[in-house]
Amino acid sequence: MLGLGTLAKKVFGSPNDRKVKSVRPLVDKINALEPEFKALTDDEIKSKTESLAMRAQGGESLDDLLPEAFANCREGARRALGLRAFDVQLKGGIFLHQGNISEMKTGEGKTLMATFPAYLNALAGKGVHIVTVNDYLAKRDAEWMSKVYSALGLTTGVVYPYQPDDEKRAAYKADITYATNNELGFDYLRDNMKSSIEDMSQRGHFYAIVDEVDSILIDEARTPLIISGPSQDRSDLYTTMNALIPEILPEHYKLDEKTRNVTYTEEGNEFIENRLREAGLLPEGQNLYDPESTTLVHHVNQALRANTLFQRDQQYMVRDGEVMLIDEFTGRMMRGRRLSDGLHQAIEAKEGVTIQPENVTLASVTFQNYFRLYNKLGGMTGTAKTEAEEFMEIYGLGVVEVPTNRPIARVDDHDQVYRTAREKFEGVVKSIKEATEKGQPILVGTTSIEKSEQLSEMLKVDGVVHNVLNARQHEQEAQIVADAGKFGAVTIATNMAGRGTDIQLGGNVEMKVLEALAADPEAEPDVIRARIEAEHADEKARVIAAGGLFVLGTERHESRRIDNQLRGRSGRQGDPGRSSFFLSLEDDLMRIFGSERLDSVLSKLGMKEGEAIVHPWVNKSLEKAQAKVEGRNFDIRKQLLKFDDVMNDQRKAIFSQRLEIMESQDLGEIAEDMRHHVIDDLIDDFLPPKSYADQWNADGLAAALVERLALDVPVAAWTAEEGVDHELMRERICEASDTMMAEKLAAFGPETMRNIEKQVLLQTIDAKWREHLLTLEHLRSVVGFRGYAQRDPLSEYKTEGFSLFESMLNSLRQDVSQRLAQVRPLSESEQKTMLEQYMAQQRAAAGTPEPVALADNALRAKDGFDAENPASWGDPGRNDPCPCGSGDKFKHCHGKIA
Template sequence: MGIGRIAKKIFGTPNDRKIKATRPLIEKINALEPEYQALSDEGLIAKTAEFKERIAGGERLDDVLPEAFANCREAARRALGLRPFDVQLMGGIFLHQGNISEMKTGEGKTLVATLPAYLNALTGKGVHIVTVNDYLARRDAEWMGKVYAALGLTTGVVVPQQPEDEKRAAYQADVTYATNNELGFDYLRDNMKSSLEEMYQRGHHYAIVDEVDSILIDEARTPLIISGPSQDRSELYRDVDRLIPELAEEHYSIDEKTRNVTFTDEGNEVLEEMLHARGLLPEGQSLYDPESTTVVHHVNQGLRAHKMFQKDKDYIVRDGQVVLIDEFTGRMMIGRRLSDGLHQAIEAKEGCDIQPENVTLASITFQNYFRLYEKLAGMTGTATTEAEEFAEIYGLGVVEVPTNKPIARLDEDDQVYRTAREKYEAIVEEIRKAHEKGQPVLVGTTSIEKSEALSSLLEKEGVPHNVLNARQHEKEAKIVADAGRLGAVTIATNMAGRGTDIQLGGNVEMKVLEELAADPDAHPDEVRARIEAEHAEEKRKVIEAGGLFVLATERHESRRIDNQLRGRSGRQGDPGRSQFYLSLEDDLMRIFGSDRLDKMLGRLGMQEGEAIVHPWVNKSLERAQAKVEARNFDIRKQLLKFDDVMNDQRKVVFGQRREIMEADDLSDIVEDMRHQVIEDLVNQYLPPKSYADQWDTRGLYAATIEKLGIDVPVIDWGEEEGVDQEAMRERLQKAADEHMAKKVTAFGPENMRSIEKQVLLQTIDTKWREHLLRLEHLRSVVAFRGYAQRDPLNEYKSEAFQLFESMLDSLREDVTQRLAQIRPMTEEEQNEMMRQLQEQQARLRQQAENAAPQQAARVPEPAGAGAAAARAPEGAAAGGGAAPAASAGAAAPGFVESDPSTWGNPGRNEPCPCGSGRKFKHCHGRLG
């Protein structure tokens, strides 16, 4: 026995120690139970008010935890008839501590979330509970809302296309249920608004993410994008699409491991000829010329659309539109589009109407959105295999919470067949046997195509079954609820239906609701009593037949997806069984070295229809899966490093934007900008350490009229004796300040402040969008620097910083110039101006609300340097603590000039952390 195993035997695993540490807390909660059971309904609400006062008075949440959990447990017992078990209290404690609670299917995660949500809502800052789809958000808010109401708290639910007032009220509630998509989009919309009153979200205090692995791992590379339409290139997509089928296999190479496709040298030559012949490339212009970039980009995307994206696996065509399929859940991703013209290339391939490409107005990834929260927690049945990623990216620990009853499921070794045909024959036979004895079967497939092929095989055998995939999305909950009934056979694409429990004998609640909907006159209690009696009998028969049998037709790249499927069986100590059926023709087996295995099986003399079953096979497959998971983690990590550059810049821009909206008087900021523009102009035309006869005073004179709106004798000043650059700067500042003071008098201070605010916000938004586009272009180019032995990430960081600085310079100039050109007007003209500004503001608000929220789907990306070239989702700020302000001459510890993430978060009037001794707003923090 190794030293590690001996130590575990004596001290227990780290997980065991965490579980043990919660025991004293659980004992305290249980000891309080009689006291809280004795309270009236009003008494439970009074306790909430008491806890709020204590927390406001300085008590920590941890001090209140035992009483708050006892109060919440009693409210759940009264409102729902559900009393959280000790293991559910344990899961709630880990969630409050900012961990991921790994709890098996059927252990009541939805109820567990109420405990930490209640405790953290006592601060009055709001709690967000995040679900994977609208159905679950509505269901959980309605269901658990009864518990919060019994405790005197309010519940809200955020869903797409919600009226403004309803959405604002939902975010103001103590506990808000929402989908990850809607939370991300609302954050982006908020940062396109022009006043604080229009914003929905009131901060990011605490979030509990349900199905946390799906949202923070599977969706991590998915950018949420709010975009506006750009020019229409439909014909170019169609022309390119006609070319692709004419290419032969030697013209391109496909790398299935990295899911990438590229043209060979021969392919490039053939392609150039074809493009010239069709007039898509002008005569004399080569594919390698800079002018050919657009055509080359379209051809590459056309090739990817044809060779890397399969209909009914990666997408379906529905009502003439290409709808993407989530590779992890098998659900349709309505409203989500592939970026960089790839979606348009697929539309051309399928002969659908081609929607115009979009320009990014705002964008964020889930990784960066969820890192905004002060405290984050999550729940899932499967997180342990990705524990390293959760810890490194989000700072989340993973704790396995024990089940309430021991797991009685039998997990059998995989059966490996030589061909897919033999495998499917064995699967159909196994399903038929289970169905005949009444055992419900849940069959997991990896694509719609495969689920429908298996469905047709079962039809030939006369086995009745349900198919759950993207096409049946609307009936999802009903099909899943019936999957545990006697003799039921359900084919599910990649475990669509997560979040709905598969109960042996069927779901009582679902049946009751169905019957009452069909017969509104029926007595609810009588209907429930009859259905419960029928259910008890059916459940007994299902248990006798062996419980739910989970049969998987393939292994997924990720062990976690396989574990999710297994975990649907054996809930709450029920009996069950799981088994994976594989063939050497499966994607995972084929890509990751089935050749040697095939030869070995051939030597062993395997017969037709015979399977190899051995624990060694399971182990080698899991090793292959672990390699794929590690590679995917590396890709996500690399992408995040690029996103973090954008994060720092977004933090500055969104922070300044909010400060502008909060401020009543922006004259200081505007003045700082004006003075900085003057300093830049003086340095440009009267270079430091130059002589007066080297000055370009004529150029400075023209620039002051254009940029500052003032006509002053700059040329004459330059000829005066003893006038230096400093004196010129001071004179220009004085003249510009007087010019603006006259405008304030003419407009009236209040109007001028309002105009300054609108001009600032509009200019920031315009500049930020232009900057996003520049960064996108930089991102697509920078990967190739790797060929010159230069690190693409470092190149991106330094160039992105330069672009950001030039954006700020340009912002200062534009704001100063626009304000300088506003002339004093009559009262009528002023009113007209204000009306136009308000209309513009309304248009921006409308754009923020209605601009196509687009979730760019996961595009298969090449690993390594190529991953950096893939379209990068821009991120949003992760909260940073304030760095201690440095005294003049001494920079704050860790301060790096070119890396804003090291600057901390000083206030505008605090000393700059660079050690210059100047205020932050006059130094590194100037918008100006």
């Protein structure tokens, strides 16, 4: 009997079905325009782009331009790539343009689909960002799709790490820019550390399309992006703490694998205290609970975490003497990424590699708050529906399931559960051998490098030829994945099966063509392609006859979405395929989330060695366990975001203020306001309001004015005058400070003074913001304890965070005013001394022997030398100081070319 919800859906259709149907009229319009656009010449297609761009920038809405723009883009893509977009790709493109996530199965052509909304939104002239999960995909997609954009008359750029600044700025100026989420976030932070607008890379945040949106906006959103700088070196302390860990017994700590947390027991604390005293690190009479022990406690805790929660080749690997983190969702090495708060250093001490100095945060942003900067956001992936609530709540993104172009023909088996990991892996090997005997390609998903290599060893023993794809072989990823669909191929992959690279039955034609051309550069490309396509058709037919791609998961991930990504590699474009998951009660997910009941059930069933249980109930209980974990992870991300939102408001205020300063031509007024504000505060401190003149501290005010504003005025004499009040004192002091600054302006010249003001303001803001970030970090780490006093930690963080921000702005005013007041032009002798020091440094850096003081001294020693007669100077070098004694280089002084 059908449930009420199912019955209603049969009559009315699901909300998703209605969304898909609603765009049908638009697709019909695009299709109706196809003959008209097919008749255009290549130049006319580009001209069409120009006229559409003029209309868009003239005020016509992009929604009105959509049918023509999509029709033009489809024709441009057909000519550039030989691919005509299916109607489902047009539908997905429409949903992306509307600010949704288009969920499309693997192999349905998401890369091409993204060109439609990207092209349409690029017409506005504000730039479109297409975000990918790694640098390889950013470069590959940019290179591939630039052919389409070029045919349409648009420019394409790609952003990658360590890119030269000029090239990066050019990439962001392009109509369409491909980049990874990390690089976009870091460039945003870097831009807000620059000191001039010309040095900034990004030009705003108009529209972004995020590929693998679930991976980027959910999986990676747990950790913020941080730009940091080195602090003091404490490597000895990390090594000492790590040496204590082997002595720690199981009863000394409590490990909670569900929350990935570890804490010392009372017994453990006592043991550590005694050992630290013996090592001379904890003074007698001081314990770990004293405020003075904060640093020691931090190091002791991080050493324990590094040794109990982090396993080599699972969460990290060691390569070239460096600890490299492994992305738990994709299995890739995260080069350049480090754990914060000293945890990375603790792991380095554990592994016995060089310990890098701890870092202090210079700037940070979460992915949530970075991507919420965009006016409009779209996303695409094969697996988003399970996280629809989070996408809507955090980013305001709806999720629309776009139907496949052809029905899915893949067979999804029920999970097979074994008692032990050994039995499970024996079952996996047996299943692999059965598949390879009939030539069926098989993709095996593992959860760690260690397990992929363990399985690889087992297959070698049985003589099964295979490829291993994990963080150690990530450079060969594209090649290994391209071969994964070949007849009889066996590929073992750690959580990264495909990730943007399509697994095609019979192998990847494009890769084969590139290989053949590389082997024989003289060959005719069309002849090579025709031969390879014919061979590929035969091999694809053999693979289809063998059952298509078989995806075998060796463990369930804590997120069902990751499992679905692996499963989705099979059955693309209506191809046949099969998927199956092999599990054991010793797997992390089963072990941590209640396998006791299942173990007792299996024992009662009297299962024999090597037998597996296969039942829909097992699938249901696993799904519930995964939903629980995902729910908890969502709460963690929400909590992180709530705290970051407090900082985000402050970050936006600081960053917009910096931008305003960089754009401003004259900051004299801002500097004056700050100075007057400082004077107001000083008068309030030393001449309190509503007090009598005999209660005023005139000497204190005079000393403070000299110290803070380099202002020497007769405060005592002024306060002794009859009838002097606060307002008159304020007027006199402000007038004196304004006169002093006017003199500086005359001495430096307006242009130089404006530059000085700008640089002082920016440098002081940056220094204060860095200090403030560190203070907020410390506040964040202790505010959680306030929950024990029945006070809401978030509310406390907001209140204190605001108060800290206010005091930061006050001290900013004081520092800027003080630095500007102390600035003065250098005398001629000071300039000369500085020049001598600079030249000595240059020579030392270049390894040049020290000459006689300065070049002009050598000239002056000559007979007949006259500083005022250039004819007596001989032939000075163009970069030498001018013999006249001005201190300038010769080429900028008497040697200047008119």
